[in-house]
């Protein structure tokens with residue numbers, strides 16, 4: 001499944017998670033690990049076969065955008081080497097068995113120069129605020145984390161060519177609600193088809209909806225992702241890469257730089273890559289998918305995204321699945337006496353159905 005697990009206490013992180021000191025700094029306590037006092041902070045921007053490409057971050061953890069001038073200006077390049085340099089690393093020491101994915105904040109030691117051939121070691125992974133996961137399919141027991149520390153899931157769907165698949169959108173929404181990630185629905189190719197029907201379908205959920213088309217600047221989406229960590233997710237061919245290139249004007253160079261570090265050319269199509277957003281934050285481009293495997297998604301967490309219905313569920317008999325046609329489901333009662341909109345209940349039920357069977 002994909003779930004974004006918030007570190008709010010309402011959901012446990014995977015048991016491998018390092019229990020680290022919370023807070024903005026990601027350096028180990030010098031007292032505990034004096035040998036790593038000189039570690040530098042970074043964010044994992046790409047992962048490939050045990051190699052982690054990290055981008056050095058400023059001391060406060062902020063992404064440092066290298067800027068388009070980096071190749072021309074020696075001073076800018078020097079500044080980038082300080083903060084913003086790409087560092088190739090392997091997991092070492094205490095984190096050898098700790099899962100590390102794109103978006104993880106790490107501490108690096110060893111050769112952190114970022115020079116060609118240099119290899120650093122990750123000695124610490126900061127506590128995660130969220131983990132976006134999915135499985136290959138619904139029966140796949142192994143949840144694969146894809147991105148850590150993201151706060152928005154941008155569900156990219158084309159209005160035409162390929163036609164929108166509401167089943168996939170619904171499943172992405174379930175994953176977002178399940179983990180506490182804020183979903184944004186981005187409808188692309190608005191030059192080809194009208195967005196009215198989809199807006200109507202998703203309006204009851206209160207989800208943020210933006211559209212994009214080639215002749216209009218994606219200003220609204222840019223605003224939504226600036227200063228945050230956003231994951232772009234969608235079916236192949238919906239226009240994700242086109243959108244990323246407009247949001248991160250030097251995305252192609254960035255991906256090229258990442259590939260140059262890893263010495264491989266597969267990142268664009270086969271794995272997630274985190275790109276620094278010019279105005280701050282990160283956007284994680286993910287490969288196009290056909291489906292979205294959901295594992296054990298919690299009914300309660302999806303329900304929690306519908307505040308008034310979650311409240312009404314207090315009147316349900318224990319173990320109620322809230323399915324349509326049950327005699328004593330409190331959600332129907334809430335709609336009957338005007339405490340909830342019928343369209344909201346219908347939307348919730350559609351999502352619960354999209355999520356599959358289990359009532360856990």
Ligand SMILES: Nc1nc2c(ncn2[C@@H]2O[C@H](COP(=O)(O)OP(=O)(O)OP(=O)(O)O)[C@@H](O)[C@H]2O)c(=O)[nH]1
Pocket residue numbers: 188189190191192212213214234235236237238239240241242243287288289
């Ligand atoms: N008409 C129209 N075409 C678009 C728009 N956005 C993207 N396209 C076209 O749609 C095709 C697919 O776009 P991509 O950006 O490669 O799609 P993607 O989602 O990144 O696809 P994957 O890399 O397979 O995941 C390209 O031919 C784009 O030129 C749009 O807003 N309108």
Ligand SMILES: [Zn+2]
Pocket residue numbers: 313316317320321322323328329330331
């Ligand atoms: Zn019920």
